[in-house]
Amino acid sequence: MTTHSPSFKTPELDFAFEARVDIAPSEHVGHAGGPVLGFTPITGGTVRGPRLNGEVVDGGGDWAVDRPGVAVDLDARYLIRADDGALIDVVNRGFWVASPEVDAAAESGERVDPARYYFRTQPVFRTDAPEHTWLTHTVFVGMAYDDADLRQIRIEFFEVR
Amino acid sequence: MTTHSPSFKTPELDFAFEARVDIAPSEHVGHAGGPVLGFTPITGGTVRGPRLNGEVVDGGGDWAVDRPGVAVDLDARYLIRADDGALIDVVNRGFWVASPEVDAAAESGERVDPARYYFRTQPVFRTDAPEHTWLTHTVFVGMAYDDADLRQIRIEFFEVR
Amino acid sequence: MTTHSPSFKTPELDFAFEARVDIAPSEHVGHAGGPVLGFTPITGGTVRGPRLNGEVVDGGGDWAVDRPGVAVDLDARYLIRADDGALIDVVNRGFWVASPEVDAAAESGERVDPARYYFRTQPVFRTDAPEHTWLTHTVFVGMAYDDADLRQIRIEFFEVR
Amino acid sequence: MTTHSPSFKTPELDFAFEARVDIAPSEHVGHAGGPVLGFTPITGGTVRGPRLNGEVVDGGGDWAVDRPGVAVDLDARYLIRADDGALIDVVNRGFWVASPEVDAAAESGERVDPARYYFRTQPVFRTDAPEHTWLTHTVFVGMAYDDADLRQIRIEFFEVR
Numbered sequence: 001m002t003t004h005s006p007s008f009k010t011p012e013l014d015f016a017f018e019a020r021v022d023i024a025p026s027e028h029v030g031h032a033g034g035p036v037l038g039f040t041p042i043t044g045g046t047v048r049g050p051r052l053n054g055e056v057v058d059g060g061g062d063w064a065v066d067r068p069g070v071a072v073d074l075d076a077r078y079l080i081r082a083d084d085g086a087l088i089d090v091v092n093r094g095f096w097v098a099s100p101e102v103d104a105a106a107e108s109g110e111r112v113d114p115a116r117y118y119f120r121t122q123p124v125f126r127t128d129a130p131e132h133t134w135l136t137h138t139v140f141v142g143m144a145y146d147d148a149d150l151r152q153i154r155i156e157f158f159e160v161r
Numbered sequence: 162m163t164t165h166s167p168s169f170k171t172p173e174l175d176f177a178f179e180a181r182v183d184i185a186p187s188e189h190v191g192h193a194g195g196p197v198l199g200f201t202p203i204t205g206g207t208v209r210g211p212r213l214n215g216e217v218v219d220g221g222g223d224w225a226v227d228r229p230g231v232a233v234d235l236d237a238r239y240l241i242r243a244d245d246g247a248l249i250d251v252v253n254r255g256f257w258v259a260s261p262e263v264d265a266a267a268e269s270g271e272r273v274d275p276a277r278y279y280f281r282t283q284p285v286f287r288t289d290a291p292e293h294t295w296l297t298h299t300v301f302v303g304m305a306y307d308d309a310d311l312r313q314i315r316i317e318f319f320e321v322r
Numbered sequence: 323m324t325t326h327s328p329s330f331k332t333p334e335l336d337f338a339f340e341a342r343v344d345i346a347p348s349e350h351v352g353h354a355g356g357p358v359l360g361f362t363p364i365t366g367g368t369v370r371g372p373r374l375n376g377e378v379v380d381g382g383g384d385w386a387v388d389r390p391g392v393a394v395d396l397d398a399r400y401l402i403r404a405d406d407g408a409l410i411d412v413v414n415r416g417f418w419v420a421s422p423e424v425d426a427a428a429e430s431g432e433r434v435d436p437a438r439y440y441f442r443t444q445p446v447f448r449t450d451a452p453e454h455t456w457l458t459h460t461v462f463v464g465m466a467y468d469d470a471d472l473r474q475i476r477i478e479f480f481e482v483r
Numbered sequence: 484m485t486t487h488s489p490s491f492k493t494p495e496l497d498f499a500f501e502a503r504v505d506i507a508p509s510e511h512v513g514h515a516g517g518p519v520l521g522f523t524p525i526t527g528g529t530v531r532g533p534r535l536n537g538e539v540v541d542g543g544g545d546w547a548v549d550r551p552g553v554a555v556d557l558d559a560r561y562l563i564r565a566d567d568g569a570l571i572d573v574v575n576r577g578f579w580v581a582s583p584e585v586d587a588a589a590e591s592g593e594r595v596d597p598a599r600y601y602f603r604t605q606p607v608f609r610t611d612a613p614e615h616t617w618l619t620h621t622v623f624v625g626m627a628y629d630d631a632d633l634r635q636i637r638i639e640f641f642e643v644r
Binding site: 010011013015067070071093094095097118120121122124133136137138139141143158160 | 321
Binding site: 031036037126127130 | 546
């Protein structure tokens with residue numbers, strides 16, 4: 001009787017900014033009896049875009065958990081220092097999904113066509129700098145790319161309107 | 162020298178399914194010295210759409226934290242039982258953002274035009290039912306609506322392609 | 323040159339209260355490619371002791387993740403309603419560690435001598451009821467027992483002084 | 484009718500190891516409308532004791548949330564590299580509770596008698612190095628001290644038997 005067709009149109013996404021996150025080589029941590037935890041240190045980077053400009057603070061990293069044959073669950077935590085000096089905390093969870101061939105190529109440092117993997121995130125931001133408060137109550141989608149040549153992860157953040 | 166314009170086009174979103182979540186009245190929990198925690202029990206509901214059909218299991222709820230004047234941070238946890246019997250765990254974090262007037266109207270049980278609030282979520286799913294595995298490695302955006310007449314929260318889940 | 327012997331004496335633990343948590347049968351959820359998630363619904367219970375008395379609210383449950391051969395990681399979330407009416411949120415993480423034989427006995431509903439398993443937790447409480455605020459800034463240790471005859475989990479909470 | 488007296492004796496605690504964590508000055512992040520988030524970078528340190536020896540890896544930090552007049556909620560995340568080369572992930576949540584006078588003294592870099600504050604934690608460890616697997620299924624209590632003279636936090640970890 002009730003209809004469950006979507007009542008509202010597809011959400012609109014607006015490009016907000018891009019982060020280029022410098023990373024150091026990943027290290028194996030593991031988790032006894034459970035999925036393998038890996039840690040990728042974050043060493044710096046830049047943030048540029050219409051809504052936010054600044055730098056990625058050295059420190060933090062990505063605590064990634066492997067689910068073999070399915071996905072790697074990402075859990076990146078770091079800080080952005082905006083050009084106006086404000087400090088913004090980032091928790092960026094998401095997924096890396098690729099075939100074993102693509103995984104092997106990426107791990108060997110090869111640059112892989114982004115069309116060959118699925119690398120998306122659900123970021124959450126914290127800050128009380130008035131200029132940037134909107135980040136803390138907005139849902140974003142992160143479209144991420146592995147820029148192997150530069151040892152960078154690039155993430156384009158889109159605001160869900 | 163480096164350009165930071167987005168290299169890839171805006172992500173595409175596909176409607177996957179809608180959940181109609183039945184709720185009981187919210188209760189005040191609080192958190193000493195910190196933001197107020199409220200709990201809204203989840204008592205059932207339905208899931209319908211091109212990618213998933215089933216029911217919301219009675220139990221769980223939304224652990225919501227109020228940041229006055231800014232947003233309510235949502236943290237809903239519950240289970241979906243798919244029509245094929247599979248059990249799917251949902252953790253659905255997000256934001257409710259509205260003016261004090263809209264907040265007051267919504268709290269009094271009035272139906273409010275969804276254009277007057279921002280109610281979006283970042284769901285994460287867990288299951289090992291092969292049919293539904295894709296949910297566990299896909300980023301979604303939840304567009305939520307307060308269907309006060311029916312004591313339901315409606316959430317339309319869009320897959321980020 | 324520096325010495326790393328403990329400078330302070332072993333922490334003292336004080337018994338605060340016991341929760342007897344009624345549970346329904348666990349259900350398999352799983353997590354594709356990762357460790358198996360199980361869900362155990364919580365249906366009620368009682369809380370008694372020198373520092374807190376009340377009841378366990380029907381709803382919530384334990385989201386438990388299996389690491390075969392090592393431990394089950396527990397993540398229980400529920401509410402306590404104190405005798406004075408205050409609502410207290412509980413997040414109770416911990417471990418169940420036992421041999422395969424003990425696991426099998428416990429799963430079959432047999433009562434097992436608690437000396438044969440390790441079942442300990444790290445609870446966190448939230449509330450703003452002044453009488454119970456101390457719970458929100460105190461570290462506790464939970465000593466848990468599977469009271470299979472009564473379909474109850476018993477947890478004795480000890481305050482770390 | 485039922486008695487709720489504790490059936491089992493007070494848990495025993497065994498000293499396992501001490502971490503001396505080097506920290507850089509804390510920075511204000513905030514969280515709009517909510518409690519203030521602060522970040523304290525972790526820059527290194529040592530781990531010594533009967534059960535674990537190694538070093539604290541530079542990186543990570545403590546994401547601390549202030550609940551004024553009640554407590555500071557701590558959420559430290561970092562890595563330990565054991566002397567045998569194994570990498571161990573640490574998530575160490577806990578509380579700092581002190582009077583405004585003690586808070587002011589500690590913030591000014593003064594060494595404060597540990598009897599004047601409550602600084603306790605609930606650590607969780609992840610690793611798959613066989614030698615250290617026991618850390619991943621054991622509940623610990625952390626007794627922490629602010630060693631202001633050395634810009635170190637000292638944490639004594641006690642195993643809950």
